Amino acid sequence: MKIPKIQGFDQDALEKYVKNTGWLMIARVGSLGIKILVGFALANYLGASQLGILTYPTSFVTFFVAAAALGVDGFVTRELLRFPEKKNELMGTAFVLKVTGGLTIIPLIYFAYLVYSSVKPLETPFSYILILSFTGILQAFNIIDSYFQSRTQGKYIMTVQIAGNLISAATKLLLIILGAGLTWFVFALLFDVLLLAAGYLYIYQRNGGSILNWKFEGTIAKFLLRNSWPLAFSAVLVSIYMSIDKLMVEYYLGKAELGIYGTVVSLAESWYFIPVAIVTSVFPAIMNARRDDLVRYQRRMQNMYDLMVWISLSLAIFMTFAASLIYRIFLPKFLSGAPVLSIHIWAGIFVFLGSASGQFLIAEGYIKLSMMRTAMGAVVNIVLNIFWIPKYGIAGAAYATLIAYFVSTFWILLIPQTRQQGIMMLRSLFLITLFQKISARNSLQE
Known part of the structure; x- marks a missing residue:
């Protein structure tokens, strides 16, 4: 298939990276x-309260699992390109570091649970949180994903993710048919991560790699951590x-409202694979x-x-008008989530732009600036939630x-070194560059 020529890109590079993006897109679309179909079935099977209990452990351990990854995945991808x-030294060292991080977070999760439950008793038992805390260890195998990304071999990522899903x-459908209890679905969430790890390991071995050749080197470990x-x-x-x-x-509204809000977040964030797939594939070209x-x-x-703007804006408009219909047909027990989805989906525009600008920050070495803008988004989110959740609910x-x-994405406008990129994003957001391209094309045709 011939890829249409796009101004600003070399055709050969475009052919290579767009095809790789295509593989990633197929995997993510599948x-x-x-996930959406199973999510509908699971939500209707469990109901709002039990779905809220199932949602909570994943949210609780997310912060710790992110810390356990040590941020080495993206950095290893860059180093594998260079x-x-x-390969064996970088991947072996990163794997050991990530496993160590995964083991370290387990007692930290237990301590955090004790502290939090002393403030407000939790309806989610610690056993559920403990089960999912082991995802911090299993995510160490995601370093294999970095290897395939560095080689622009999206078809292998596709194979693992489609089979795993x-x-x-x-x-999950079998558990629903058998009328399984909630604990089984918690184990199923851990099983998802185990499947992905096993799939990456299998496909890596299948393509000539071997984790037995991986080596840990102290100097590389210090370099990666630093x-x-x-x-x-x-x-x-x-x-x-x-x-x-x-x-x-x-905390403010209870497990039933969390269950409803969980369906909103799931539907809104289901599309966030798109910018990740695109950015991952074209980053070497950039x-x-x-x-x-x-x-x-x-x-x-x-x-x-x-x-990013064209795709995310189209999705936001579509989901805004389709939200009510989706909930009436597939989630009739969660109807109050429909108007909330119509709000949440618009955040995707800034997620898409943030993913793209994040690559600029990495390419330019502005890692600390990237961290600062994320911190701004986190602070704004916490403060607004404190005031708005009790008043306006989900x-x-x-x-x-x-x-x-929005704040996180466009915070770079305040920094002189990155202001130009912020202006470029605004030009895209307000469709200025789109109209310029249409005008230029019409002029050429005349």
């Missing part, structure tokens, strides 16, 4: 369809401002352009911002998320 001959969906800690801290902050609203909904041609580099960034949480994502 995952999206499966030094592919150091099919098995996961079948497992350079990736801002990314680790940023990942924790991201998890805070993307998940803290769920914990606060449960890095190459930065090295070889700064003008082309800026054009590629502007094109990416344009693409709609307040959705509005807080929307504003927090």
Whole structure:
């Protein structure tokens, strides 16, 4: 298939990276369809209160799991691009660091649960949280994902994710048919992570790699920790401002409202795979352009911002009008979530733009700036949730998320080094570049 030529991109590079994006998109679209259908069935089976209890452990451990990853995944991808001959040393060292981080967070999770439950008794038993805390260890195998990303081999990622999601969906549907209790579905969530880890390991071995060749090197460990800690801290902050609203909904409103809000977040965030897939695939092309041609580099960034806005705006408009119909047909027990989804879905525009601008910050070495803007979003989200959830309910949480994502994304306008990128995003957001391209095309046709 011939890929249409887009101004600002080399055709050969475009063919390579768009095809890789296509593989990633197929994987994520398959995952999206499966997760949504199973999510509908699971929500209706459990009901709002039990769904809230099931949602809570995942939200609780998210912050710790993000910390356990140590921020090395993205950094290892960059280093594998630069030094592919150091594959075994980089991956082996990163794997050991991530496993160590996963083991470390388990007692920390227990301590956090004791402290939090002393303030407000939790309806979610610690056993559920403990089960999911082991995802911090299993996520160490995600380093294999970094290897395939560095080689732009999206088809292998597709294979793992599609197979894993099919098995996961079948497992949850079987549990529903058998009338299983809530504890089984908690184990099913851990099983999802185990499937992904096993899949990555299998496909890596299948393509000539072997974890037996991985090596831990102290010098590389120090290098990774020294350079990736801002990314680790940023990942924790991201998890805070993307998940803290769920914990606060449960704190202020209870498990039933958390169950309803959980369906909203699930539907709204189901689309967030799109910017990740696109950015992951074209990041090598952007890095190459930065090295070889700064003008082309800026054009590629502007094109990416344009693409992010076009996709996210289309999704936001569609979901705003479709929300009520979706809930009436598939989630009749959760109808109060429909108007909240119409609010939350618009936060996706800033998530899409934030994912793209995040690559600029990495390419330019502005890791600490990336961390600072994430921190701003987290603070705004927490403060607004404190005031708005008690007053407006789960709609307040959705509005807080929307504003927090906006602040986080466009905070770079306040920094001189990054202001130009913020202006470029605004040009895309207000469709200025779209109209310019349409005008230029019409002029050429005349």
